[in-house]
Amino acid sequence: MSRSMSLNMRSASRRDLPSPQKTIERFEKMVEGGSYYEAQQMYKSTSARYITCQRYSEGLDILQSGATIQLKHGQITCGAELAVLFVDTLVKGQFPYNEETFDRVRKIYEAFPRINMPHFLGDDYDDDGQKLSEAISAAKVRSEGCSSFLRAALRWSAEFGTSRNGSPDLHVMLGEYIYSESPETDMTKVSSHFVRGNDPKKFASMLVNFMGKCYPGEDDTAIARSVLMYLSLGNLRDANLLMDGMKEQLKSADLELPKTDLIEFIKYLLQTLERDAYPLFRTLRQKYRTSTDRDSVFEELLDEIAAKFYGVRQQNPLEGLFGEMFKV
Numbered sequence: 235m236s237r238s239m240s241l242n243m244r245s246a247s248r249r250d251l252p253s254p255q256k257t258i259e260r261f262e263k264m265v266e267g268g269s270y271y272e273a274q275q276m277y278k279s280t281s282a283r284y285i286t287c288q289r290y291s292e293g294l295d296i297l298q299s300g301a302t303i304q305l306k307h308g309q310i311t312c313g314a315e316l317a318v319l320f321v322d323t324l325v326k327g328q329f330p331y332n333e334e335t336f337d338r339v340r341k342i343y344e345a346f347p348r349i350n351m352p353h354f355l356g357d358d359y360d361d362d363g364q365k366l367s368e369a370i371s372a373a374k375v376r377s378e379g380c381s382s383f384l385r386a387a388l389r390w391s392a393e394f395g396t397s398r399n400g401s402p403d404l405h406v407m408l409g410e411y412i413y414s415e416s417p418e419t420d421m422t423k424v425s426s427h428f429v430r431g432n433d434p435k436k437f438a439s440m441l442v443n444f445m446g447k448c449y450p451g452e453d454d455t456a457i458a459r460s461v462l463m464y465l466s467l468g469n470l471r472d473a474n475l476l477m478d479g480m481k482e483q484l485k486s487a488d489l490e491l492p493k494t495d496l497i498e499f500i501k502y503l504l505q506t507l508e509r510d511a512y513p514l515f516r517t518l519r520q521k522y523r524t525s526t527d528r529d530s531v532f533e534e535l536l537d538e539i540a541a542k543f544y545g546v547r548q549q550n551p552l553e554g555l556f557g558e559m560f561k562v
Contacts, residue, residue, distance in 0.1 A: 251284060254292040258299045265303045274304070274312045281319065290327030294320060298338055305345035310372075314379030317342050321386040324394070331395030336403060339387050343407055346380045348415060349373070373417040380415070384408040399430050406431035413440055421456045422531075429463040434472045438479030442487075454492040455529055458500050466538040470507055477504065496525040512544040 257280055264273035277300035284293035297320040305313030320342065329335050349372075384407060388400035395401055409427030413419060421444065428437040441460060445453040457480070464473035477500070484490055491497050499522035506514050519526070519536055526532040540546040 251287065251289065251292075254284070254295050258296060261296075261300060262303055265300075265307055265309075270304065270307065270309045270312055273300070274309075274315070277316055278319065281323070285323055285326060288327075290323055290329070293323050294327070294329075294338070297323060298342060301342050302345045305342075305347065308347065310347070310375050310379045313345065314383055317379075317383040318386050321383065321390050324390050329394065331391040331401060336391075336401065339404070340407070343380070343384065343411075346383075346411070347376060348411075349376070370417045373415060377412060377416045380411050381408065384411070402430060402432035406433045406436060410436070410440070413444075419444070421452075422459065425456070425460045425463055429460065429467060429469070429472070434464075434475040435479045438476050438483060441476075442480055442483045445484075445489075445492075454494045454496045457491070458496050458532070459529060459535075461500050461504070462532060462535040462539065465503075465507065466535045466542065468542040470504070470543075474504060477501075494525070495522060496528065498522075499525055507539070507543050510544075512540070512546060515540065515544065 261273050261276055261280075264276065277296060281293045281296040281300075284290070284296065297316050301313045301316035301320055304316060321339070324335060384404055388404050388408070391401035391404055392398055399405075405427040409424045409431060412427070413424045424440070425437075428434075428440070431437070437460065441457060444456055448456065460476060461473045464470075464476065481491065499518065502518055503515075506518060526536065537548050541548075
């Protein structure tokens with residue numbers, strides 16, 4: 235087939251595609267009628283036709299509509315699949331990360347259901363293992379679906395935006411959703427997203443909330459890890475804002491930060507990093523080593539902090555745990 239014939243066929247197929255708005259309205263009626271699976275197949279096949287013809291904007295409209303309405307009807311797996319396809323189309327169409335495209339991603343994100351897990355773990359669930367098991371399974375599906383979508387969005391924003399670490403707003407959204415919706419809270423993963431975000435005040439609120447429900451000894455570890463993560467990225471300002479935000483919120487609730495050697499170390503460390511005082515930094519590490527040994531990643535983070543603030547790089551830096559923490 236000649237190139238001209240191929241182009242003519244593609245042009246004809248572009249003209250033959252129906253109006254996306256009519257298509258969207260038809261598919262929405264299918265979902266409203268409970269034909270979730272049939273509608274899902276139509277959303278995927280029809281959007282693919284638009285994308286093949288490089289009509290990316292119309293393909294995005296169909297996928298965004300499909301993801302949103304499926305999620306609003308509790309069809310998490312279907313909605314998440316269309317949400318990821320939406321991001322794939324942003325990449326294929328080389329759409330830049332900007333206010334408009336972020337707003338479209340945000341609207342899909344806001345359609346993901348939110349059902350706080352601790353709400354389930356009350357008296358109604360004490361004597362019903364089946365209910366509890368179903369609640370946990372549903373929470374995992376929600377968390378994994380939204381996480382897959384936002385991780386894809388982060389990779390797109392890193393490629394087509396201005397931040398090589400991905401959009402700070404998207405990091406906050408992902409950290410927030412993982413914390414509130416995951417049946418098993420992974421504070422390292424949650425913190426790794428918040429420290430690449432742009433809202434230390436919201437991060438402080440989350441940590442204060444965590445302090446109220448974690449096991450003894452987990453609170454100071456979570457706080458210290460969060461501060462050290464900020465510092466390992468060279469972000470002294472937000473590390474201080476995080477601590478100040480926590481103090482303010484705890485004070486208003488007649489509470490205070492844990493009085494432990496680890497928190498004491500963090501307070502001294504923040505003061506030390508305000509000036510060129512590497513010998514003092516090294517002395518602090520030696521003095522509080524018993525406390526920092528509580529978490530295997532602390533020493534790695536401190537090595538990175540020494541490199542960021544004082545230019546002192548270890549000859550054989552351990553990159554395993556540190557690198558894993560900041561993967562998207």
